[in-house]
Amino acid sequence: MLWGYDGWFWASVVLGTLSFLVCVVQALRGKAPGDLTQGSVLLQEAFLLLYGLGSILMLFIGPEASGSVLEYWGYLLTALIIPAGTFIWSLVERSSWSNWILAATGPTIIVMVYRMNFIWYYQ
Numbered sequence: 001m002l003w004g005y006d007g008w009f010w011a012s013v014v015l016g017t018l019s020f021l022v023c024v025v026q027a028l029r030g031k032a033p034g035d036l037t038q039g040s041v042l043l044q045e046a047f048l049l050l051y052g053l054g055s056i057l058m059l060f061i062g063p064e065a066s067g068s069v070l071e072y073w074g075y076l077l078t079a080l081i082i083p084a085g086t087f088i089w090s091l092v093e094r095s096s097w098s099n100w101i102l103a104a105t106g107p108t109i110i111v112m113v114y115r116m117n118f119i120w121y122y123q
Contacts (some may be wrong), residue, residue: 006121008051012113015040015047020106027099033090037102041090044109045083051113052076058120067123072116079112 019040026037055076058065065072086105090098 006117008054009113009117011047012044012051012110015044016106016108016110018106019044020103023099023103023106027096027103030096031099032094032096033098033102037099038087038090041083041087041102041105044105045080045087048076048080048083048109052080063121065120067119072119075112075116075119079109079116082108082112 022040023037026034031037055072059069083105086101089101093101
């Protein structure tokens with residue numbers, strides 16, 4: 001772990017930040033949601049699915065969770081809903097405002113993964 005956080009957390013920081021920047025730039029340009037912005041959110045969803053698979057493996061071969069496993073899985077399931085929900089929103093509302101909604105996904109996922117990391121290792 002680097003500075004007390006695992007690679008999953010740092011991957012979420014990179015993906016979330018890049019997605020946020022892409023979506024904000026497209027929103028400021030007044031563009032409707034497109035492949036770039038929607039794709040960045042779908043990439044975060046794919047990351048969270050891999051994160052979920054990694055979490056299942058951690059139950060069997062990794063360190064035991066120091067916090068509530070139920071709370072951890074609640075955070076993970078909620079985090080999985082957020083990118084899917086914002087993606088569906090962007091399909092329904094085709095204005096540039098949808099890019100702002102898509103942009104909110106990145107920082108939200110970073111915070112959720114931070115909290116999951118804390119629950120698993122430090123609580």
